[in-house]
Amino acid sequence: MAAYTLRKFAQMIVTLFGVVTLVFFAIRLIPGDAAAAMAGDNLSGEAMEAFRAKHGLNDPMLVQFVRYLGKLLQLDLGTTITTSLPVAGLLLKALPVTLTIAVCTVVLTMLIAIPLGTLAAYMANKGKKTLDNLLTWSAMVVDLMPSFWTALLLMLLFSLTLGIFPASGQVSFGDPALLMKRLAMPIIVLSLTQVATLARITRTSVLEVLNEDYVRTARSLGMPELAVVFRHALRNALLPIVTVVGLSFGNLLNGTVIVEFIFSIPGIGTLLVNGINSRDYELVQNLILFYAMVFIVINFLTDLVYKKFDPRVRL
């Protein structure tokens, strides 16, 4: 396990380095003047020179790169071009909001999808296809609905018609009840898209396990079918489920950008979209880097969990 962890960790570091390199050189290698692209608007000759000097754009590329790496290691993400605020500060302020949405979504998704998928597998195994078919079909439809469209439909229903959850307003961590009410819509929208996939995977993986010998043994010992399914089959089917939760984290990150934008929630996604609209490349570059890092670390952890629960996994 230790050797595996070490090896995976080394792989992760290599990937992280590659991603940093890619993000750094992306804007500098495209044809045209990187300074002009980064400064955004057409600065005059002198202002452009000042901008170059300030951001060290006159130095050789490699020097710039090493300097950038050094700053990254000190967690210095630079300052925004338009407002000169530290990017790390903006990120830290937006992070709790996005994190709350992401964590709540994962928990809610698992709470709904795993029992639902298991139940569908149980029904399918008994030959009762109705719930199973219903689940498979609705999972496909929900999966293919554009998430921003789903968000608008739910906004129309819950916020504008029924008035249960607000679709706008302040986000503050002072009052947890108020906070959850404000974040309810984005969490529901994101969970909905994730539930579909996870329930389908749960169903498949439980169904597979239901044909195993030990399940038959449990049955032959007179165990009630529901207990067999939930206690024996589900437990052994959990591994692929955990992996899917980890792998779908990328989709979740994609989704947070969209729901934050729609429900005007001041998270990292909104920061990113605003950064692009104001052509603040420094900000955008570091935010994309941050998303990629989170994604890479989550994948690393997923690998470890997988290995922990399934000793058969080799390198």
Add this chain to the structure above:
Amino acid sequence: MKGAFESASAGKVTAGLGRVRVRLPLVREMGGNRKIWAALAILGPILLLVLAAPFLSLPPPLETDVRSSLEPPSLKHPFGTDKLGRDVLSRTLAGFKVSLVVAFSVALISLAFGITFGTLAGFLGRRVDQIIMAVTDLFLAFPSLLLAIGLVAIVGAGTVPVILAIALADVPRFIRLQRSLAFSLRSRAFIDAARTVQASKWWIMRRHVIPNTIAPLLVAASIAAANAILIEASLSFLGLGITPPAPSLGNIIRDGQIYLQEAWWISGLPGLVILLVAISLHFLSDGIREALDPKARK
């Protein structure tokens, strides 16, 4: 040498498809598949409408008419009108044309690069494989929409950047798929047979490996097309894709967001079109897979 192979690979796709008569049962199988017909039954009319849009008696997508602002769906305006009195159906069809161009281009680019580099990595193995896989891993380290957003941030919005941005996320996935397909073919008897008669690696790849991987790639391509439509719409919705006034499904839905309560049709109906098309593309891919793989059939 690599350049020569690349240009050869462009011809290879058609070479593979041109030999369909050898596998006639496949075409018959696909013709008898209900899912494929269901997909075509939805896609066909929509495609016809998109192509026929200029000849229908619909107002042009950009024509404003303040007197008929926010009108609900009617015979005159089947999808209603938006704030500026523009016909939503006309805009949806124009937007969908952009979606189609994006989806088709992304699928083609992904196929071309996926086949080229995937075959090289899977069939040649060793050093070539390591290098190609290292590069794809790098791109797979970004969540797809965020990779697209990053590229648009550098290059700017517009149809071509959107196509490149979406393809950038898809190409590594196609390379991986083609690599595993080519890898599994490597030890098959007919490849060994070709080797024993001293056939060159390039000839084997062109003649045996690629034609045998076309089918699963087509399945993946139709899913990639559906995803491309969804991502283009997401980008345009965020204001990072096709920029107004040019209509795209994403920016029409975005425009409708403010009038959600009094005019649900502006956002609602174009979204429904996206959903229908995405579902039918998935049916298409399911259908192709079932036709190809007897085990997948019920």
